[in-house]
Amino acid sequence: MSGAGDAADGASGGHADREFVVVVVEPETPGNIGTIARAMKNFGLTDLKLVDPPEFGRDSEAYGFAGHAREDVLPNAEEVTLAEVVENYHTVGTTAITGEDARRHVRFPFKTPTELRESLATVDTDTALVFGREGTGLNNEELEQLDELISIPANPDYPVMNLGQAATVTLYELRSLFLDEYQLPDVEHERAPESEIERFYEQFSAFLGHAESRDHKRTRSERLIRRLVGRAHPTSKEMTTLTGVFRRATDLIERTDADHSARERADGER
Structure with a gap:
């Protein structure tokens, strides 16, 4: 991993005028870092920033799980502090446990990833998508520093997702912000004359x-x-x-x- 650097390099996808980065706070396992890197590659992102990550090298699960992201996303991952991210980006935190109403401001209001995509579609701002730890996610103190929150709609009896899964779902829902085109054709088929x-x-x-x-x-x-x-x-x-x-x-x-x-x-x- 490289050391912390300027926050405004590495624009992604087809939107050269704005930058989207993925930040993972204190990931516990190299495997999840690799899974997130692979999801980033799938959906057009390249800039991965890690806060207090575990050590991982080219023979670790991170590279084993990363697929082709081992060629660029992981080698260029940058170790930063959350304070640096907050200072340089519009920040969007992720949480499974939300506040239920406006009396609980730390986790409320929140958006779904789809709602976030719609709100950011016309906004020119560099944005950091911040994911928390595998076991506990982002804590309240960290969430208080962030600009917006999103939560993935899930089974209320078990809303907590694996870190890699949560990142993959979120990046999929936001993909139109990063990608100008996909491997799928513009139309599924042509209507008969x-x-x-x-x-x-x-x-x-x-x-x-x-x-x-x-x-x-x-x-x-x-x-x-x-x-x-x-x-x-x-x-x-x-x-x-x-x-x-x-x-x-x-x-x-x-x-x-x-x-x-x-x-x-x-x-x-x-």
């Missing part, structure tokens, strides 16, 4: 012409299928498949009806 969807509606109507004799039932079914498909945003492949299914069903009904009519005519001629 409207002409293909209309052909499906026509084929479905033809199917109903054979399968449902009551006019009001056919009208309602056509309206319901249009609403259903409209909400589903089907792909071209999905529309082609469904159209083919109903075409074959319609053909089968027509052949069955024709065979039945032929048998009736034959019986009548006897």
Whole structure:
């Protein structure tokens, strides 16, 4: 780890005008340091600061758990004091146990990570995300020094998360602040052309012409299928498949009806 340095280097993600750093106060195990470093790498952060960390080297669990973060995040981790962080950053602390109302100011008010993401989206400020110890988290004295608090919504019977888990969930929820793009495409799929969807509606109507004799039932079914498909945003492949299914069903009904009519005519001629 490097010694404490200037607080304003190492901008992250696609927001060169503001800096986001992760601070871990008195982490107890090297493994959790590595887990947090890996989560940072996943979601676009590189600047890790540690307050009174345990010793860890390249043969420790920290590097074993860090994945590719062993190449940059961990080697460049900086040992600092909480006072230095408070002096140089807008600070956001994390807590599982919160105050329930405004009478308890140390842990209240607090935001969820999603609410924090929304509030920071348009604010130009260097921000430190501060995580506490594995067993006890940040104490009240430390929380009193911080600007904001967040808490991850969890089971009220067991809201306390593992340090690495809490950091991973938080960084995931805030990822749009750090990353301009992801490995996922902008859209999950392309909606089928409207002409293909209309052909499906026509084929479905033809199917109903054979399968449902009551006019009001056919009208309602056509309206319901249009609403259903409209909400589903089907792909071209999905529309082609469904159209083919109903075409074959319609053909089968027509052949069955024709065979039945032929048998009736034959019986009548006897």
